Amino acid sequence: MNTRDLEYFIALTEIKNFSKVAYKFKVSQPTITFALQRLERELDSKLILRSRGHNLAITDSGEQLLLHARAIIKHGQLASSEIKHLKDAKLRLGLPPTIEDRYFAVVSTKLKQHGLLNKIEAVELGSAATLTALKNGELDLALLGSINPLAESNITSEEFDRRPFAIYVSKQHRLANGNGVYFKDLKHEDFILFKSGFIHNQVISSMAKRSHFRPNVVFKSSGIHSIINMIRENVGIGFFSTLMSDSNSDVVKVKLLDRDVPQFVTSIVYRESHQFNQLQTEILNQIRAALI
């Protein structure tokens, strides 16, 4: 079997037209015919029902092959991308900003001690984008936040922390000296939130839905520091699980008293299929030592 034929086949199931697939791959039309015939001969089964004039129909066997064909192509691309980056002698680490802010200081200290810090190439994206990049082989490793423990196929995750979400306010704020608040009582507060793509938004909107109000959002940023600064200036309140600056007295954490407050689960995450080289293994172990 030949990955080129599989790529033609996949395109055929999507485009459903031999000539257009041929055009897409810059080959002649019979090339596609022959590629499909090869696959059908090899698997001894019709994969696509041709019809001139109509759209093509994919058989059960075709659907079955399609699933594996996609996986095979993906593995080929991953192999290629991972091997290319192995030569960089760097570990590409996905690091969403909230995680970076809260956990990376301790990691970086550890790595610096062992002369490994400059072997890291940090990639700062939201959690969802980070996970996608990891799956595509654009990252070797990531520290990820999620609401539930990650259970993605082909992905291994090692949880290292888990904390309930909470409210953060300025020390001048009326809630600063209380010992907690119910989410429903935040109806008239101004929120300063992350831009979309952060898990925090999913969580806050689900909590708001449960409490039957729409939070009043006065500003959205993707920079955690500008959010904290605005909270400090009492422009509005924030919504995080933990902050490095929990000890910082300018911004005060206020517990949520609701039952079943969602938790922010943080994990070290990598592809099952990723082969860590010696340098990368060392880095991974130092990160584990720092966090777990």
Add this chain to the structure above:
Amino acid sequence: MNTRDLEYFIALTEIKNFSKVAYKFKVSQPTITFALQRLERELDSKLILRSRGHNLAITDSGEQLLLHARAIIKHGQLASSEIKHLKDAKLRLGLPPTIEDRYFAVVSTKLKQHGLLNKIEAVELGSAATLTALKNGELDLALLGSINPLAESNITSEEFDRRPFAIYVSKQHRLANGNGVYFKDLKHEDFILFKSGFIHNQVISSMAKRSHFRPNVVFKSSGIHSIINMIRENVGIGFFSTLMSDSNSDVVKVKLLDRDVPQFVTSIVYRESHQFNQLQTEILNQIRAALI
């Protein structure tokens, strides 16, 4: 990329000798050389460090490719095997005996009503062997028992029941009229168990270890009915989660009073990559309807 080259490569990492790999595949030795050169050119990276006289060494890139190569070959084989069996117009169902005994009656009634029972080809193996067969594409679907919810990669599972393990005794047995027993008090009992390969054995040996004794096993069988018959005759006691015959008064269930008694989790299980055809989908839905 070409699966033949990947197969040569995988063999090379195992056999570590070009000539012997060539012999294995019944091709000439330069064929292997060229295949490896093709891969190295395509991935632009040395995969194997050759040395004449010594064993070959696999590079980091080679190790990385190896993981994907194995996955690719596996997908190819699965596609082939699954497509071959799609034509059988049967669903190959893995059915470990304990599950068959307890749950299949209700499933078979449902399937018979819809004229689907003869479309099932039941394969009776222990849970571990069933899972392996499923992964290898020898089964389309399985009902499986496990201690924890299944979390295998590339496998989807839908839990349908979960019950604590318990002791089963004859109605003449001294425990038959009590309302439970601690496992440690079974030290002097005779056990009738499954042969190895059944999860029950793992569970009982871990409970026995916790209670600091070795259970006294008088007989092992792989047929659940002969075990039940022996229990009925008071030859010894049994260890199951539930039996169809719970309502049958000859054999009595005795609760285990220990904390954290392991549970037998039963699930409908299939490969993520399996494409169910129309018939198979119907069968799956009826099985779900019967169990979930």
Add this chain to the structure above:
DNA sequence: AAATATGATAAAATATTTTTATAATCAAGT
């Protein structure tokens, strides 16, 4: 230093894939 084992290379032989040119099929419009 010779023998042995192992992998690489060149050139030829085979096999596979792709192209060009053309045919066949089907649907829709006239």
Add this chain to the structure above:
DNA sequence: ACTTGATTATAAAAATATTTTATCATATTT
């Protein structure tokens, strides 16, 4: 019913890719 246009299939030739045969190069062992 006939024509047209769009689409896929086929045959033969050309282009590529893979494998073999024969031989060479290198390292290890004796």
